Amino acid sequence: MRVVTPLPLRRFGGPRTSTAVLVAALLAATLTSCADGSKAGDKSAAHVTLGLTYxxxxxxxxxxxAEEKGYYKDAGLQVTLHHHTASDDLFGGLKAGREDLVLAGGDEMLQGRASSVPVVDVMTVYKRYPVALLVPGESPLHAASDLRGRTIGVPGPYGETYFGLLALMAEAGLTTKDVTIKSIGYTQQAALTAHRVDGVMGFVNNDQINFEQAGLDVRAIDLAGESSAASLVSSGLGASESFLAKRPGDVRKFVQATLRGVEFTLAHPKEAVELSRSYIPGLTDAKSQALAQKVLKASAPLIRGSGGQLGKNDPQTWLRMAGFLKDKGLIQKEVPAGKAYSNDYLPKE
Structure with a gap:
């Protein structure tokens, strides 16, 4: 992670330990006052703060x-987009009441509930899990079953890249004893090109694009997806049970306005990049904007998934994930999956 880049370097669930990450966080805190805080608006509008975890x-x-097009304003909301720093507790703002909603992985929300954080996913953002195993184009690895005896790089034993690796191995009946898992921080390119690992877990809408931009030939070995017994739920909007009880109408308005933003972004990625420029330092030249459009294009199939209503949580995926996380020791107690999400705040189909 480098100083404010247009690429989506958010690693769900893990601390960012590199010096570059800390520099980026500190720089962002000084450069992004326009992106962190409410814009002047109707004082009678209901105020909602969203925690964006990067x-x-x-x-x-x-x-x-959604903010720039006035979708939140149209819904009668005044919204603060609060960007976290590297040291922020993922659910700290939610627990302290400083944030009303937070963008987090569904897997992280289930972990939170196992740790007595009563968070509920009210809208999924990525219907498809965004990580894959990235290997050189000439690699003999072509499927999860080829991983036995290999060395795989992950940033660390946390977050979506690590969860994704466990899920990929589970598909082939492998365990952590069958492979060597190497913590490499956020040095995927260097580790792979120097042959320190046989493959790296990365984001298909970020890391794979980075490799390609650097002129490196890589292939993605994807997870089986929504039908897998090791299904995982990616990023979504989480709200506390107490906030849902107090302000269900505002949550519904926020979700519906956000979905308008999602739909516009999917339909008009170039315009979405332009509308995002005032929020993202460095998104100023043609090269960075073209790269940002590639990221949005690669994100579109993750958001759409296999179809159906945008934002809708799949009950069976949550159920399978709860069992998988418990089986792998990622949560220490049984967590009722049905209480961890709700589709009640989405527009009626």
Missing amino acids: IPNIQFAPFYV
Whole structure:
């Protein structure tokens, strides 16, 4: 992670330990006052604060679009987009009441509930899990079953890249004893090109694009997806049970306005990048904007998934994930999956 980039470097669930990450977070805190805080608006509007768990970045385009296009204002809301820093507790703002909603992985929300954080996913953002195993184009690895005896790089034993690796191995009946898992921080390119690992877990709408931009030939070995017994739920909007009880109408308005932002971003990625420029330092030249458009294009199939209503949580995926996380020791107690999400705040189909 480098100083404010247009690529979506958000790693769900893990601390960012590199010096570059800390520099980026500190720089973002000084450069992004326009992206962190409410814009002047109708004082009678209901105020809602959303925690965005990374520095300003093109991955948050649907939220920037919803603000810039006036979708939140149309819904009677005044919205603060609060970007987290590297040291922020993922659910700290939610627990302290400083944030009303937070963008987090569904897997992280289930972990939170296992740790007595009563968070509920009210709208999924990525219907398809965004990570894959990235290997060189000439690699003999072609499927999860080829991983036995290999060395795989992950940033660390946390977050979506690590969860995704466990799910990929589970598909082939492998365990952590069958492979060597190497913590490499956020040095995927260097580790792979120097042959320190046989493959790296990365984001298909970020890391794979980075490899390609660098002129490196890589292939993605994807997870089986929504039908897998090791299904995982990616990023979504989480709200506390107490906030849902107090302000269900505002949550419904926020979700519906955000979905308008999602739909606009999917339909008009170039315009979405333009609308995001005032929020993202560095998104100023043609090269960075073209790269941001590639990220949005690669994100579109993740958002749409296999079809159906945008934002809708799939009950069976949540149920399978709860069992998988418990089986792998990622949560220490049984967590009723049905209480961890709700589709009640989505527009009626």
